[in-house]
Amino acid sequence: MADEVEDSRSHRKSERRRRVLGGRQHRHVVRVTPEEEARLLSLALEYHVSVPKLLVDSALAGGADAAAVNASERKELLVQLFGAHRLLAGIANNVNQIARQANSTSEIPAETNATLAAARRAAERIDELCDQLAGELS
Structure with missing residues (x-):
C-alpha cells in the first residue's frame, strides 16, 4: 500500500491539472475512511490521474466510469x-x-x-x- 501511495504522489506531479486564469477560487476538503482512500488511490492509479482530478472529473462527468472514458x-x-x-x-x-x-x-x-x-x-x-x-x- 505504501508503494501505491508513493506511486500516486509521484504520478500526480506529472499529471497536474491545467492552470486556470485567476486560479481556482474554491477549495473542498473531503474526509474519507481508510477503505475509501484505498479505493480512490486505486482508481487514480488505474486511470493515471490524481485523486483530486478523479473526484472533480467523476462529479462533473457523471461518475468514475465516465471520467475514465473521458480520460x-x-x-x-x-x-x-x-x-x-x-x-x-x-x-x-x-x-x-x-x-x-x-x-x-x-x-x-x-x-x-x-x-x-x-x-x-x-x-x-x-x-x-x-x-x-x-x-x-x-
Missing part, C-alpha cells in the same frame, strides 16, 4: 495527434527534398502537388484533433 478518449486523441504530427514531419522532409531538387535543377518534380496536398490534409487533421481535444478539455 481514455483524451489519451486516444493525443495518440492520434502525435501520429499526425509525425506524418506531417515526414511530409515536411519530403517538401524539403523537393525544394532542394527544384533549386539544384530548376525543375519542379512531378510529385510536388501530391506532396503539398498531403501536407494540407495532415495539417487539417491536426487542426481537427486539436479542436476535438479542446472540446474534451472544456
Whole structure:
C-alpha cells in the first residue's frame, strides 16, 4: 500500500491539472475512511490521474466510469495527434527534398502537388484533433 501511495504522489506531479486564469477560487476538503482512500488511490492509479482530478472529473462527468472514458478518449486523441504530427514531419522532409531538387535543377518534380496536398490534409487533421481535444478539455 505504501508503494501505491508513493506511486500516486509521484504520478500526480506529472499529471497536474491545467492552470486556470485567476486560479481556482474554491477549495473542498473531503474526509474519507481508510477503505475509501484505498479505493480512490486505486482508481487514480488505474486511470493515471490524481485523486483530486478523479473526484472533480467523476462529479462533473457523471461518475468514475465516465471520467475514465473521458480520460481514455483524451489519451486516444493525443495518440492520434502525435501520429499526425509525425506524418506531417515526414511530409515536411519530403517538401524539403523537393525544394532542394527544384533549386539544384530548376525543375519542379512531378510529385510536388501530391506532396503539398498531403501536407494540407495532415495539417487539417491536426487542426481537427486539436479542436476535438479542446472540446474534451472544456
